Amino acid sequence: MTERFSAREAIALAGDDFRELPVPMREFKPDGPLSWQGYDDSRRRALTRTGEDESVVCGTAVIGSTRAVLIAFEFGFLGGSLGERTGDRVEAAYTHARAHRLPVVSLVATGGSRMQEGMLALTQLQRVARQSALAREAGLPQIAVLRDPTTGGGWATLGAGADVTLALPGAQVGFAGSRVRPSDADPAAYTAEAQMAAGAVDAVVRKEELRETLALWLTLLTAPAAEAEGEVEVEVESEAASGGEVEPVPPPAALGAPGLPATGWDAVRHARSPERPRAAAYLDAYFSRRAAIGGDRCGGSDDGMLCGFGSGPAGRTVAYAAQCGTATRPAGYRTAARLIRLAGRLGFPVLTLVDTPGAANDAQAERQGAGSAIADLFAAVATARTPVTTLVIGEGGSGGALALAAPGNTWATPDSYFSVIAPELAAAILKRPASEVRDTADQLRIRPQDLVELGVIRGIVEHAGR
Numbered sequence: 001m002t003e004r005f006s007a008r009e010a011i012a013l014a015g016d017d018f019r020e021l022p023v024p025m026r027e028f029k030p031d032g033p034l035s036w037q038g039y040d041d042s043r044r045r046a047l048t049r050t051g052e053d054e055s056v057v058c059g060t061a062v063i064g065s066t067r068a069v070l071i072a073f074e075f076g077f078l079g080g081s082l083g084e085r086t087g088d089r090v091e092a093a094y095t096h097a098r099a100h101r102l103p104v105v106s107l108v109a110t111g112g113s114r115m116q117e118g119m120l121a122l123t124q125l126q127r128v129a130r131q132s133a134l135a136r137e138a139g140l141p142q143i144a145v146l147r148d149p150t151t152g153g154g155w156a157t158l159g160a161g162a163d164v165t166l167a168l169p170g171a172q173v174g175f176a177g178s179r180v181r182p183s184d185a186d187p188a189a190y191t192a193e194a195q196m197a198a199g200a201v202d203a204v205v206r207k208e209e210l211r212e213t214l215a216l217w218l219t220l221l222t223a224p225a226a227e228a229e230g231e232v233e234v235e236v237e238s239e240a241a242s243g244g245e246v247e248p249v250p251p252p253a254a255l256g257a258p259g260l261p262a263t264g265w266d267a268v269r270h271a272r273s274p275e276r277p278r279a280a281a282y283l284d285a286y287f288s289r290r291a292a293i294g295g296d297r298c299g300g301s302d303d304g305m306l307c308g309f310g311s312g313p314a315g316r317t318v319a320y321a322a323q324c325g326t327a328t329r330p331a332g333y334r335t336a337a338r339l340i341r342l343a344g345r346l347g348f349p350v351l352t353l354v355d356t357p358g359a360a361n362d363a364q365a366e367r368q369g370a371g372s373a374i375a376d377l378f379a380a381v382a383t384a385r386t387p388v389t390t391l392v393i394g395e396g397g398s399g400g401a402l403a404l405a406a407p408g409n410t411w412a413t414p415d416s417y418f419s420v421i422a423p424e425l426a427a428a429i430l431k432r433p434a435s436e437v438r439d440t441a442d443q444l445r446i447r448p449q450d451l452v453e454l455g456v457i458r459g460i461v462e463h464a465g466r
Contacts (some may be wrong), residue, residue, distance in 0.1 A: 001168035002030065002148040002172070003148075003207075004075060004109070004147070004148050005078060005147060005207075006050065006074060006111075007056070007057040007072035007073060007074035007109075008072075008405070009105070010109070010145075010147060011070055011107065012093075012213055012455065013059060013144070013207055013211060014063055014070065014105065014183065014210060014211060015061035015063035015064075015068070015070070015211065015214070016062050017059060017060050017061060017062045018061040018070070019059050019060050019061070019082060020057065020058070020059045021059050021069075021089075021092060021093060021096055021234040022092070023053075023054075023089065024085075024089060024092050024166075025059035025094075025315040026084060026085050026088055026176070026263075028166065032114075032116055032117055033084065033117055033118070033419075034116065034117060034118050034120075034225050035122050036115075037115075039116040042078060043078070044075070045376060046078050046453075047077075049076055049077075049124040050074055050076040050077050050365035052076075052077050054069060054083075054086060054451045055073060055074050055075075055077040055078055055079075055081055055083070055110070055114075056073050056074065056075060056080075056085050056086050056089050056090060057072045057083065058069075058070065058072070058074065058090065058092065058093035059069075059075065059093075060096075063105065063211065063214045063215050063218055064212075064215025064216070064218060064219055065215070065219065065287055065449035066103065066215070066218040066219060066222055067102060068102055068103045068104065069093050069094070069096060069103070069105070070105050070106075070107065071089075071090055071093050071104065071105070071106045071107065071158065072106075073089065073108055073109045073110050073154065074083060074106040074109075075109040075110065075111070075147075075149070075313065076115060078113075078133075079110070079111035079165050079167075080109050080110035080111055080138060080154070081110060081111055081112060081114035081115075081121070082112070082113050082121055082124045082153060083113075083116075083117045083124065084116040084117060084120055084121065084124065084155060086114075086124060086330040087128065088445075089133060090128050090158075091127055091128075091131055094132070095131075098134065098137060101136055101138075103140055103143065103218055103221065103222055103372065104140060104141070104142045105143045105214060106125070106141070106145065106158040106159070107145045107147060108144055108154050108155070108164065109148065109149065109150060109272060110145060110149075110150060110151065110152065110155075111149060111151055111177055111465055112151055112177060113125065113152060113153050113256075115157040116311070116403055121262065122153070124153075124258060124405055125153040125156070125157050125188045125329050126176070128153075128156050128157045128158060129161065130141060130412070131175050131216055132157060132158065132161050132162075132334070136163075136345060139345055139346055139347060141163050141164070141216065141217075141221040141222060142161075142163045142164075142233070143162055143163065143164045143165075143166065143217055143218070143221075144158055144159045144160075144161075144162035144164070144165045144166065145167070145168070145205075145214070146159055146165065146167035146171050146173050146201065146352065147168055147171055147243055147331075148168065148171040148172050149172035149173070149177065149178070150167075150172070150173045151172065151173070151176065151177040151178075151190075151409070152175065152176075152177060155174065155175055155351050156173075156175055159173070160413075163221075163345075164202050164221075164293060165200070165202050165340055166201070166202060166205050166213065166214075167195065167196070167199050167201045167204050167205070168192065168205075168207060169192065169193070169202075169204050169205075169206060169258050170193075170361030171190060171191065171192040171313055172187070173191060173194075173200075173201070174193050174195070174229060174402075176190070178190070178458045179460075180312050180340040181324065182193070184339055184374070185392040187230075192204050196294065196295070196466070197301065198295070198297045198298060198301070199297060199298065199299055199300045199301040199331055199335070200295060200296050200301070201295065201297025202295065202400065203292070203294065214397050215352065216289065216291050217291050219311075220289075220290075220309045220310070220317050221309065226311050228365070242452065246348070246349050246386040246387060247349065247387065247408060247417055248349055248387035248388070248389045249312060249313065249316070249318050249350075249351050249387070249389050250313065250348045250389070251351070251389055251390075251391040251411040251461050252282050252351075252391060252395075252461070253285075253416040253461055253462060253463065253464040254287040254395075254413035254414055254415070254462065254463045255277040255281055255282060255413075255463075255464055256270070256275075256276045256277050256284060256413060256414065257270060257276075258323075258414055258415060258416045259387035260414050260449055260460070261414070261417075262417075263438070263441070263442055263447075263450075264417070264440075264441030264442040264443075264444060264445070264446050264447055265423070265437070265438040265442070266417070266443040267415075267417040267441070267446055267448070268417055268423060268441055268446070270414075270416075271394045271395045271396075271405070271408050271415060271416050272394075272395065272414035272415050273350065273411060273415070276393075276394060278324055278325050279322035279323060279324045279355055279393065279395070280307055281324070282326070282353055282391075283310065283320060283322060286312060286351070286465070287310030287311055287312055287318070288310075288311045288312075288315070289310065289311050289318075290309065290310030290320070291308050291309055291310070292307065292308035293307050293308050293309075293335070293339060294307070294335070294340075295331070295333075295335060296330075296331040296334030296335045296338060296373075297334070297335075297338060298331070298334055300329070300334070301331050301335070302328065302331040303323045303324070303328075304323060304325070304326035304327070304328055304329065304331040304332055305318065305321065305322070305328060305331075305332030305333075305335055305336055306320070306321070306322045306324060306338040307319075307321045307322075307335050307336055307338075308320060308339070309343075309348065310314065310364075310379075312351070314370050317351075318338070318348060318350070318351050318440065319339055319343035319348045319349070319350045319351070319405060320339075320351045320352070320353070321335075321336040321339050321340065321352045322352065322354060322355070323354055323356040323401070323404060324354065324355065324357045325355045325394055325395065326356065326357075327356060327357055327358060327359060327360040327361070327400070328356045328359055328360060329360045329365055329368070329370075330365055330368040330369050330370045330372075330373035330374075331368070331373075333359075333373035333374050333376065333377040333403060334376060334377075336352070336377055336380070336404060337373075337376045337377045337379075337380035339386055340377075340381060341390065343384075343395030344384055344386050344387055345385070347386060349385065349386050349387045349388070349465065350386060350388045350389070351388075351389050351390075351391070352381075352388060352389070352391075352404045352405065352406065352432060353393050354389055354390060354391070354392040354393065354394075354396050354401045354404050354405055354410075354416075354418075355393050355394035355395055355396075355401075355416075356394075356395060356396075356397050356401050357395050357397040357400075357422065358397035358398045358401065358402075358422070359374060359392075359397075359399065360418065361409070370412075374400065374403045375394065376402065377403040378403050381403070381404070381405070381407075384408070387406075387409070388406035388411050389406060389411075390404065390405045390406040390409060390410040390418075391410075391411050391412070391461065392405070392411070392412040392413065392416040392448075392457070393413050393416055394413075394415070394416050395416070396412075396417055396419060397422060398417060398420060398422075401418065402418075408458070408460060410457045411459055411460070411461050412448040412451060412456055412457050412459075413448070413456055413460070413461055414434045414448060414460060414463065416448060417447060417448070418446060418456065419444050419448040420444065422439050422442075423438070423441035423444060423446075424437050424438045426444060427440045428453065438452045448460045
């Protein structure tokens, strides 16, 4: 069985210097709003068992070097269920976060809404969702840590609604709890690992690594300016929230062959070479440290699209979305769109790396909504609230690559190409023999220098070390 922690133990795992927030007062008539017989006795027993007088503990703590608001659920108190008093405390915690511009970290362990308070308990989800939305509008990061179990409305609000969702290994995670799901349901589908595979969780983190992981995320998402100056601030605003202008990031230097291709087919060969550096090499060279998000929150993930935040030039936080040389799947496009919109809300510039032969075009991709996923990414880039910089590092295959490219701020490496269609496919459509593929590549004018002359890209980045 997965190890369970009390609210106070979870807080101690996450951070230091915990300061509990004042508790909002609400008076109940005997046995609560529904006069549910025995409810008061159940609450008293829960208090005796846990030492807590409600299912959630709220306060602030220092995680790494960042002070954050913590919302920690106590599953031992009536299954961590949400009632009116729970809603009062969560609302007060978010209000404090907005007033002091603090990120919010939720340590979730809940079985859902409290039956003894009926619909009044269920409507607390609307209160919680509104508070989360207000924090989002204010540009405050929200991170959720899913403990065992995380089900019902707690999962569907604080858990799944967070900007970054982490989970402890083996935690039960799902909207349906173990006692209400179909009797023949596969229990493996209701785990943190399954939710990660389905694109609903960004990472599964061991308890020994939780504090360090949270500290990295909070540093990246809250303190770009302080990092750039080599200082540490406990409470800072993002550039967007403070009203400052967000400048575009410079593209990384080229890592591959420095010479420009002589022909269109040479450009294709260089871009397809197994020796050419891929996205991971560029990200490792550009960022001193980074943290990844994963999944499209729609049931899918794509290992061929790397997304996250990193500490870039001069310690500045930069969001990144990078194709890895494979055909990009719908989940990859949706994850990139999610990343770009999150970066916009938090005030961070975005770096995208283009490297794909094109969008996945198999039957499964069509069933997963390839067209709508690509359209959504085009829209996310077109309406980005912060600058987007693009570097083409390999293949630029048609619209599947263009969707990730920034209009007016796209660059290319010497060993890349960008084309309306692959030369082989163009020759096939034109009913040309295979012997004319190379000439077709020249006609398409897909070399980096051609793209500069055509005005499609801003320039060709210099090779590292030159």
